[in-house]
Amino acid sequence: xxxxxxxxxxxxxxxxxxxxxxxxxxxxxxxxxxxxxxxxxxxxxxxxxxxxxxxxxxxxxxxxxxxxxxxxxxxxxxxxxxxxxxxxxxxxxxxxxxxxxxxxxxxxxxxxxxxxxxxxxxxxxxxxxxxxxxxxxxxxxxxxxxxxxxxxxxxxxxxxxxxxxxxxxxxxxxxxxxxxxxxxxxxxxxxxxxxxxxxxxxxxxxxxxxxxxxxxxxxxxxxxxxxxxxxxxxxxxxxxxxxxxxxxxxxxxxxxxxxxxxxxxxxxxxxxxxxxxxxxxxxxxxxxxxxxxxxxxxxxxxxxxxxxxxxxxxxxxxxxxxxxxxxxxxxxxxxxxxxxxxxxxxxxxxxxxxxxxxxxxxxxxxxxxxxxxxxxxxxxxxxxxxxxxxxxxxxxxxxxxxxxxxxxxxxxxxxxxxxxxxxxxxxxxxxxxxxxxxxxxxxxxxxxxxxxxxxxxxxxxxxxxxxxxxxxxxxxxxxxxxxxxxx
Amino acid sequence: xxxxxxxxxxxxxxxxxxxxxxxxxxxxxxxxxxxxxxxxxxxxxxxxxxxxxxxxxxxxxxxxxxxxxxxxxxxxxxxxxxxxxxxxxxxxxxxxxxxxxxxxxxxxxxxxxxxxxxxxxxxxxxxxxxxxxxxxxxxxxxxxxxxxxxxxxxxxxxxxxxxxxxxxxxxxxxxxxxxxxxxxxxxxxxxxxxxxxxxxxxxxxxxxxxxxxxxxxxxxxxxxxxxxxxxxxxxxxxxxxxxxxxxxxxxxxxxxxxxxxxxxxxxxxxxxxxxxxxxxxxxxxxxxxxxxxxxxxxxxxxxxxxxxxxxxxxxxxxxxxxxxxxxxxxxxxxxxxxxxxxxxxxxxxxxxxxxxxxxxxxxxxxxxxxxxxxxxxxxxxxxxxxxxxxxxxxxxxxxxxxxxxxxxxxxxxxxxxxxxxxxxxxxxxxxxxxxxxxxxxxxxxxxxxxxxxxxxxxxxxxxxxxxxxxxxxxxxxxxxx
Numbered sequence: 019x020x021x022x023x024x025x026x027x028x029x030x031x032x033x034x035x036x037x038x039x040x041x042x043x044x045x046x047x048x049x050x051x052x053x054x055x056x057x058x059x060x061x062x063x064x065x066x067x068x069x070x071x072x073x074x075x076x077x078x079x080x081x082x083x084x085x086x087x088x089x090x091x092x093x094x095x096x097x098x099x100x101x102x103x104x105x106x107x108x109x110x111x112x113x114x115x116x117x118x119x120x121x122x123x124x125x126x127x128x129x130x131x132x133x134x135x136x137x138x139x140x141x142x143x144x145x146x147x148x149x150x151x152x153x154x155x156x157x158x159x160x161x162x163x164x165x166x167x168x169x170x171x172x173x174x175x176x177x178x179x180x181x182x183x184x185x186x187x188x189x190x191x192x193x194x195x196x197x198x199x200x201x202x203x204x205x206x207x208x209x210x211x212x213x214x215x216x217x218x219x220x221x222x223x224x225x226x227x228x229x230x231x232x233x234x235x236x237x238x239x240x241x242x243x244x245x246x247x248x249x250x251x252x253x254x255x256x257x258x259x260x261x262x263x264x265x266x267x268x269x270x271x272x273x274x275x276x277x278x279x280x281x282x283x284x285x286x287x288x289x290x291x292x293x294x295x296x297x298x299x300x301x302x303x304x305x306x307x308x309x310x311x312x313x314x315x316x317x318x319x320x321x322x323x324x325x326x327x328x329x330x331x332x333x334x335x336x337x338x339x340x341x342x343x344x345x346x347x348x349x350x351x352x353x354x355x356x357x358x359x360x361x362x363x364x365x366x367x368x369x370x371x372x373x374x375x376x377x378x379x380x381x382x383x384x385x386x387x388x389x390x391x392x393x394x395x396x397x398x399x400x401x402x403x404x405x406x407x408x409x410x411x412x413x414x415x416x417x418x419x420x421x422x423x424x425x426x427x428x429x430x431x432x433x434x435x436x437x438x439x440x441x442x443x444x445x446x447x448x449x450x451x452x453x454x455x456x457x458x459x460x461x462x463x464x465x466x467x468x469x470x471x472x473x474x475x476x477x478x479x480x481x482x483x484x485x486x487x488x489x490x491x492x493x494x495x496x497x498x499x500x501x502x503x504x505x
Numbered sequence: 506x507x508x509x510x511x512x513x514x515x516x517x518x519x520x521x522x523x524x525x526x527x528x529x530x531x532x533x534x535x536x537x538x539x540x541x542x543x544x545x546x547x548x549x550x551x552x553x554x555x556x557x558x559x560x561x562x563x564x565x566x567x568x569x570x571x572x573x574x575x576x577x578x579x580x581x582x583x584x585x586x587x588x589x590x591x592x593x594x595x596x597x598x599x600x601x602x603x604x605x606x607x608x609x610x611x612x613x614x615x616x617x618x619x620x621x622x623x624x625x626x627x628x629x630x631x632x633x634x635x636x637x638x639x640x641x642x643x644x645x646x647x648x649x650x651x652x653x654x655x656x657x658x659x660x661x662x663x664x665x666x667x668x669x670x671x672x673x674x675x676x677x678x679x680x681x682x683x684x685x686x687x688x689x690x691x692x693x694x695x696x697x698x699x700x701x702x703x704x705x706x707x708x709x710x711x712x713x714x715x716x717x718x719x720x721x722x723x724x725x726x727x728x729x730x731x732x733x734x735x736x737x738x739x740x741x742x743x744x745x746x747x748x749x750x751x752x753x754x755x756x757x758x759x760x761x762x763x764x765x766x767x768x769x770x771x772x773x774x775x776x777x778x779x780x781x782x783x784x785x786x787x788x789x790x791x792x793x794x795x796x797x798x799x800x801x802x803x804x805x806x807x808x809x810x811x812x813x814x815x816x817x818x819x820x821x822x823x824x825x826x827x828x829x830x831x832x833x834x835x836x837x838x839x840x841x842x843x844x845x846x847x848x849x850x851x852x853x854x855x856x857x858x859x860x861x862x863x864x865x866x867x868x869x870x871x872x873x874x875x876x877x878x879x880x881x882x883x884x885x886x887x888x889x890x891x892x893x894x895x896x897x898x899x900x901x902x903x904x905x906x907x908x909x910x911x912x913x914x915x916x917x918x919x920x921x922x923x924x925x926x927x928x929x930x931x932x933x934x935x936x937x938x939x940x941x942x943x944x945x946x947x948x949x950x951x952x953x954x955x956x957x958x959x960x961x962x963x964x965x966x967x968x969x970x971x972x973x974x975x976x977x978x979x980x981x982x983x984x985x986x
Binding site: 065293295 | 820
């Protein structure tokens, strides 16, 4: 039996507004518990919400970037449930009339193919606070603490259609959302701090089947890697279950990254009736066409447009252009380095090769890269002007990564400058020819067509003797003259 | 001195006939001596009041006295007062001392008024008799065996008993007008959004509106001029700057078109009450007004629609009282569920619990369309009725309440008959219109109220219409004490 996985994602993105969605309290991350919660966030009696205009602007920017309809009239509703980190006893969110309607985006897969994913809608809502269970308090163990700093922080919840068919597609979609929100500057997109959180709705069905299978919802997956793993393991669980004659139960499940398994989180008996109704403390928000158009005109260049431009302006392959534009910071790094050295292809190769490997190894973002765009450009300039070979350049790169300074300083300090002095190279060529009687004999007796290939051995020996510093072009020229003289 | 109106007090203070400290002290003594009979105050802030009075006297002497400088008033205990317990008539908030003032409280402080304390009320403003208060029922100064109406029964009784010349109040379905009618006072519920709801503990957010209860239309106008203001902290506020509602008081009402809804004089109305209202209408004719019979065809639907919408909103508004951050918390909760169940079970009285249950039910999956949505549709129809009526008339008049004050306990066991107390007042809240009640005579020695409903933002004209009647009649001057 061939199975098909069907995935829809709900992504919560924390908007990087200065203050909360309905109060003036700061949204800064990491402050001492309950120091950024005002009377409104604490739901003190008689307090009232006032919508944050900036959050609306951000949501509209997002909607436009997703090619989505903008809700000219959006309505906040109350989603009622009791929980200690939900001070009002309801969450203020949007349901029937969200700020962002249906839309569509392209995602790019590793095999170079693209696919369109439909957006169901995106809505503005406030975040809850945090419950810290089993925290140790002076009153004793077994107590829970409530931190309301996060309560009221603006979120957009982005709901996709069930259009993804593999964990890889889900990750590509999530990366695209990440890329768009960071390009727009409306969120820091930091998954480790919870600025971006993902719930995945996963179901399976036999290939060719029209009807969707029963889905489960995987809650709060907090990294790209875990999204991929969680979906894979959950889909496999469902397939195994059905193949063993069982049935998938619609439920919320939690992904345990340590055990790489999902497990049931809530049972059906406590299924909530949230009793949504329009919030009577807030009026419907009406946006004018002028307002939306002004925001449209101020949108920055988005990843897809940038990718197309990179391909045409810098002559990059579609794949390279795409890779380099996924993150705004990466694209900016590329353009800065290219501007310095005028070598877009080399910059692309170095960024996607050595630099990507370095960042990956160190688990850091490009913003924390130990080598700046200017420094990388400096290194590339030394390759282009033959001061060093590409091979030596890798050594220089590692030294730069270790904080030994820019390319010129490393080359100078370590004496890595390429040897192009014909006298010195001639001597090395003579030595190698003298010590390689057998290879010389082979060369002489070989067909002319095969000889260039046979030169490789000699070049390798000479490079070895020069510790990689001899200019390969000079070696080639001298070597060929000397070997041909022996014919 | 306790018989003076606010207008009298303002004049007397400025003419140095007495000081704010003198009148404040006098009223505080009166409250201390007499309020045991009425139970109209939950908290009396004597020390703070005397400090405010002393400060007011200094400003009066210095000649920089704002509008109501030195005038003693009281606040309904639904308005948050910084540093002073604000209970909302509930055990739930018996220990609650807000760190902030309601916008209305701020406005009176800016205007230089002195606050004598916090008046009693039905718990969370849910009631029409002031019998649901955790602090015990308020007694009607006209007959202490009878209710003063509710939910602003404490404010109305305190004004009627001459413990203060005016008090703030709130009106969600009639909570200013009905007690005003039952205590021979004058109260106005402004257009929804006129008075900021910031710091006013919410019952039903789309219906709640603050307003004054006083002993004359002129005093109500003076108080409303202080209360009505723009406030960016309240998103539903109309953001209209403060106004002088006394400016049109002396205008003639010659040619005024008064709409008389035939539905308001239907069965259920006490015939004596009807008679007093008819007499008042004849008085208006004498003053040059013209009576026009109108129809508000959806009147009968107002009470059922209200008792879906108001409890639905209340069920969510009161969720914040969960025993976690402030207010009543049960002893030794076993777990989270126990904490919620017992804190709320102990903190809320029967009527509040009933409305939370009704509201929760009305919003539940499967019932939402039949109740909440339907009620919202009715609400639009009711509003259209009024919009149409105001194409023909300037104001609408009728009874405020179906009968005079009833006996304590008389309707407590029968919530539906209690809900029908608001049959003439509720539609106004659903439509968001301004309306007021003013005394128009008595039945067996008990006051009857005339209701005036105005068009949106037409408070100045309504107060003018009421004032002209009070210039021609003395009903509002009749005193319980």
